[in-house]
Amino acid sequence: MNLNPVTPAFLETLQSVLPDRCLRPADPRYLEEPRGRWKGQAGAIVAPDSTEQVAAVLKAANAARVPVVPYGGGTGLVGGQIMADGPAPLLLSLERMTKIRALYPEENVMVADAGAILQDIHEAALAADRLFPMSIAAKGSARIGGCLATNAGGVNVLRYGNTRDLALGLEAVLPDGRIWNGLTRLRKDNTGYDLRDLLIGSEGTLGVITAAALKLAPRPAGEGTALIVVDSPAAALTLLSLARDHMGEGVSAFELIHGTGLEFLAEKLPQLRQPFAEAPEWMVLIDVGLARGIDPATALENLFVAGLEAGLVSDGLIAQSQQQRQDFWEIREQIPEANRLVGSISSHDISLPLSTIADFITKGGDILRRMGDFRINCFGHLGDGNLHYNVFPAKGRQKSDYLDQRDAVQRAVHDLVDEFDGSFSAEHGVGRLKVADLERYGDPVKLQMMRSIKTAFDPNGILNPGAVLRA
Amino acid sequence: MNLNPVTPAFLETLQSVLPDRCLRPADPRYLEEPRGRWKGQAGAIVAPDSTEQVAAVLKAANAARVPVVPYGGGTGLVGGQIMADGPAPLLLSLERMTKIRALYPEENVMVADAGAILQDIHEAALAADRLFPMSIAAKGSARIGGCLATNAGGVNVLRYGNTRDLALGLEAVLPDGRIWNGLTRLRKDNTGYDLRDLLIGSEGTLGVITAAALKLAPRPAGEGTALIVVDSPAAALTLLSLARDHMGEGVSAFELIHGTGLEFLAEKLPQLRQPFAEAPEWMVLIDVGLARGIDPATALENLFVAGLEAGLVSDGLIAQSQQQRQDFWEIREQIPEANRLVGSISSHDISLPLSTIADFITKGGDILRRMGDFRINCFGHLGDGNLHYNVFPAKGRQKSDYLDQRDAVQRAVHDLVDEFDGSFSAEHGVGRLKVADLERYGDPVKLQMMRSIKTAFDPNGILNPGAVLRA
Numbered sequence: 020m021n022l023n024p025v026t027p028a029f030l031e032t033l034q035s036v037l038p039d040r041c042l043r044p045a046d047p048r049y050l051e052e053p054r055g056r057w058k059g060q061a062g063a064i065v066a067p068d069s070t071e072q073v074a075a076v077l078k079a080a081n082a083a084r085v086p087v088v089p090y091g092g093g094t095g096l097v098g099g100q101i102m103a104d105g106p107a108p109l110l111l112s113l114e115r116m117t118k119i120r121a122l123y124p125e126e127n128v129m130v131a132d133a134g135a136i137l138q139d140i141h142e143a144a145l146a147a148d149r150l151f152p153m154s155i156a157a158k159g160s161a162r163i164g165g166c167l168a169t170n171a172g173g174v175n176v177l178r179y180g181n182t183r184d185l186a187l188g189l190e191a192v193l194p195d196g197r198i199w200n201g202l203t204r205l206r207k208d209n210t211g212y213d214l215r216d217l218l219i220g221s222e223g224t225l226g227v228i229t230a231a232a233l234k235l236a237p238r239p240a241g242e243g244t245a246l247i248v249v250d251s252p253a254a255a256l257t258l259l260s261l262a263r264d265h266m267g268e269g270v271s272a273f274e275l276i277h278g279t280g281l282e283f284l285a286e287k288l289p290q291l292r293q294p295f296a297e298a299p300e301w302m303v304l305i306d307v308g309l310a311r312g313i314d315p316a317t318a319l320e321n322l323f324v325a326g327l328e329a330g331l332v333s334d335g336l337i338a339q340s341q342q343q344r345q346d347f348w349e350i351r352e353q354i355p356e357a358n359r360l361v362g363s364i365s366s367h368d369i370s371l372p373l374s375t376i377a378d379f380i381t382k383g384g385d386i387l388r389r390m391g392d393f394r395i396n397c398f399g400h401l402g403d404g405n406l407h408y409n410v411f412p413a414k415g416r417q418k419s420d421y422l423d424q425r426d427a428v429q430r431a432v433h434d435l436v437d438e439f440d441g442s443f444s445a446e447h448g449v450g451r452l453k454v455a456d457l458e459r460y461g462d463p464v465k466l467q468m469m470r471s472i473k474t475a476f477d478p479n480g481i482l483n484p485g486a487v488l489r490a
Numbered sequence: 491m492n493l494n495p496v497t498p499a500f501l502e503t504l505q506s507v508l509p510d511r512c513l514r515p516a517d518p519r520y521l522e523e524p525r526g527r528w529k530g531q532a533g534a535i536v537a538p539d540s541t542e543q544v545a546a547v548l549k550a551a552n553a554a555r556v557p558v559v560p561y562g563g564g565t566g567l568v569g570g571q572i573m574a575d576g577p578a579p580l581l582l583s584l585e586r587m588t589k590i591r592a593l594y595p596e597e598n599v600m601v602a603d604a605g606a607i608l609q610d611i612h613e614a615a616l617a618a619d620r621l622f623p624m625s626i627a628a629k630g631s632a633r634i635g636g637c638l639a640t641n642a643g644g645v646n647v648l649r650y651g652n653t654r655d656l657a658l659g660l661e662a663v664l665p666d667g668r669i670w671n672g673l674t675r676l677r678k679d680n681t682g683y684d685l686r687d688l689l690i691g692s693e694g695t696l697g698v699i700t701a702a703a704l705k706l707a708p709r710p711a712g713e714g715t716a717l718i719v720v721d722s723p724a725a726a727l728t729l730l731s732l733a734r735d736h737m738g739e740g741v742s743a744f745e746l747i748h749g750t751g752l753e754f755l756a757e758k759l760p761q762l763r764q765p766f767a768e769a770p771e772w773m774v775l776i777d778v779g780l781a782r783g784i785d786p787a788t789a790l791e792n793l794f795v796a797g798l799e800a801g802l803v804s805d806g807l808i809a810q811s812q813q814q815r816q817d818f819w820e821i822r823e824q825i826p827e828a829n830r831l832v833g834s835i836s837s838h839d840i841s842l843p844l845s846t847i848a849d850f851i852t853k854g855g856d857i858l859r860r861m862g863d864f865r866i867n868c869f870g871h872l873g874d875g876n877l878h879y880n881v882f883p884a885k886g887r888q889k890s891d892y893l894d895q896r897d898a899v900q901r902a903v904h905d906l907v908d909e910f911d912g913s914f915s916a917e918h919g920v921g922r923l924k925v926a927d928l929e930r931y932g933d934p935v936k937l938q939m940m941r942s943i944k945t946a947f948d949p950n951g952i953l954n955p956g957a958v959l960r961a
Contacts, residue, residue, distance in 0.1 A: 257596070374597050465685055
């Protein structure tokens with residue numbers, strides 16, 4: 020595509036359609052990303068106040084063939100918000116559009132501007148005695164527009180679905196400035212093609228989401244948490260089945276933890292209390308939220324007993340207080356930090372069909388053992404089939420000792436994932452980091468249709484060029 | 491578009507790519523639809539054995555510019571499966587592709603051919619102690635491919651979502667014969683645009699779905715049903731909120747019934763036992779499926795008591811046996827039959843934002859009262875905001891007395907729905923019946939994007955021409 024960088028003349032055009040307060044200084048924080056892999060560039064940064072201003076900006080950029088990078092909280096892990104090369108783009112930040120537009124507790128619906136911070140959405144829902152269940156580690160800075168654009172996942176997907184499943188309607192601006200008003204609060208509406216789900220997960224390449232109608236959930240009457248030692252990943256999966264037989268949709272989270280995670284915690288974050296005297300090889304962290312008339316701790320005890328009888332579990336702790344629930348979760352949530360401190364050779368956000376996970380873990384271990392001396396920390400959202408399968412140096416060695424093996428490790432893991440009909444990106448998206456993976460592992464017809472859709476929405480290719488699809 | 495009818499030469503091409511058994515005689519049943527509004531036409535009817543054969547057929551039709559009408563169970567209510575005019579099309583029936591390809595109880599996943607009958611899918615799931623929760627009255631003949639193409643709804647949407655929400659992956663053939671293999675069983679997969687949800691609900695205009703990976707659900711440990719007299723639609727909605735506070739996702743169905751429904755049953759199906767000695771004005775039918783350790787009848791009693799204390803309900807029956815549950819459901823399920831026997835002037839499958847429903851019912855009644863002497867039977871899936879708002883002759887008068895008012899009634903109802911940000915088609919789709927409604931009430935930018943997508947997928951316009959979008 021023939022794109023042009025931001026020029027002084029284009030800046031003048033922007034000034035003619037935007038109030039001065041919407042033009043931001045080129046603060047370097049917009050050009051960094053959490054893992055420090057790339058440095059971005061920007062010819063200008065704008066933060067419109069309104070959907071109409073977003074439309075005016077896109078109309079101008081489309082006329083001038085200037086690339087536009089939509090920007091939410093900047094917390095994406097695959098470089099979707101960072102354009103490192105090509106003509107200097109316009110960075111379009113939603114940071115000034117942060118309103119909760121409306122809340123309908125009786126409908127379990129909230130309508131929010133795309134720039135609203137995820138945590139503010141959580142708090143607004145709680146203030147109405149409701150739950151917005153999608154939650155990720157970056158919730159304090161991630162914006163809902165970015166969560167929608169990337170179809171963010173997190174710990175409650177098992178029960179409540181991905182971000183996609185929590186959106187009823189969207190408002191978005193198309194690359195040429197047309198505004199699509201699809202901000203419906205309806206649960207059922209079969210009137211034409213599903214533009215909503217097409218924009219969700221398109222990572223800012225088809226349109227800029229400016230607002231969303233979000234599903235809320237009632238708060239469960241009682242909640243409980245258990246940390247249970249399981250014999251194997253296969254036993255963990257059977258326990259999950261059992262848990263759902265016992266508690267139905269009441270199982271909110273089902274997280275797998277490996278002993279390597281506890282080992283890393285002991286090594287790098289020794290102040291954190293270890294849950295078991297002797298670190299087990301495999302554990303699951305189970306969170307439940309149940310209806311009235313049933314005590315979560317009792318339900319978890321019953322599950323534990325059933326697991327014992329079925330020979331699946333050998334030890335376990337059931338939280339007796341809110342504090343203990345938080346302590347158990349702290350263990351799970353500090354594992355990524357311990358990983359960061361150890362320093363991974365290669366990290367993978369993969370998903371697999373549930374029934375293949377145990378087999379995958381065995382085969383993955385075998386393959387990596389043949390390739391070298393690694394430690395594997397495999398943990399994550401087991402209930403969704405989503406593993407964070409991260410490969411680390413052997414004890415006493417450094418990440419830098421393995422630089423020449425990094426690509427081979429990544430390739431071996433992704434090849435195996437592909438062999439098992441899994442995904443090389445479960446929840447982080449494609450961004451710019453995984454464009455080549457999508458080309459390698461994606462269905463070729465799907466890629467062709469994605470290109471056709473991109474052309475239909477964005478014939479000049481101005482929106483987030485190079486993300487998802489090669490520019 | 492320049493389309494050609496099926497010709498003898500085209501039939502020869504079909505014969506060269508399909509075994510003889512796949513060419514069907516022109517049985518008139520393919521050209522009828524349940525409400526008898528239109529007669530279809532077909533130049534030929536084919537029923538391929540395999541995805542590859544579907545691909546060969548579409549490739550040939552695309553090359554010859556012959557229109558293709560995809561055909562599932564033929565149960566659609568908006569004429570999506572019927573092409574009444576234009577060049578005689580090829581009717582492509584999925585009836586020979588009916589296999590359950592695989593079942594993974596431990597994953598809660600089933601993979602089925604698009605031609606599998608919905609009821610067979612229910613039974614296969616039950617045989618594995620699982621539930622495929624999407625259920626509609628036409629389940630004995632509807633095929634899952636058609637349910638997906640139209641995003642069918644039904645009585646369990648409140649808990650389990652529309653058909654869209656129950657699909658993990660699809661296999662589909664594009665209009666030019668390319669096969670998209672998107673048959674994933676993954677719960678999380680953020681690798682590019684969501685083609686799945688684009689095909690779902692596109693009513694056979696973008697591609698022909700040939701198979702799907704479907705989500706199953708665990709069977710609830712205990713189920714219960716209650717029929718509760720409520721003071722008003724507003725009270726019914728507050729009771730729904732209360733029910734979800736008590737039982738969370740355990741509320742499977744929440745159906746509104748109006749006294750007119752009972753009146754019609756008494757009039758036309760007097761053998762059916764009336765639930766209350768004196769017919770109340772408004773009732774709700776509540777179905778729950780709860781986790782272990784909680785008795786559904788007790789939970790429903792607690793809800794009833796809470797409803798009494800809140801001044802929402804005045805009477806109620808809680809089913810004490812499986813037979814009684816069926817009897818309560820029989821009342822709800824026979825209302826459409828009673829409606830048919832009375833004969834409606836105009837029927838509407840509408841949805842509304844939940845918090846506006848009570849107001850809509852009041853205003854709709856006022857408007858219709860000013861227009862003439864009608865009886866309104868307003869009932870349906872209240873929990874989803876989906877009402878079947880049907881308008882009937884006054885007692886002693888006939889449908890035929892109102893012929894000249896029919897269009898005005900429909901227009902008045904749909905205008906009011908639009909004013910309340912509702913939908914003129916909650917679960918039946920657009921088909922050919924509601925193309926003008928979509929043009930009138932749909933967002934204009936949405937319609938433009940739908941046309942762009944249609945062109946990107948089907949540049950020759952061969953697939954189901956005239957459905958959803960005007961040909």
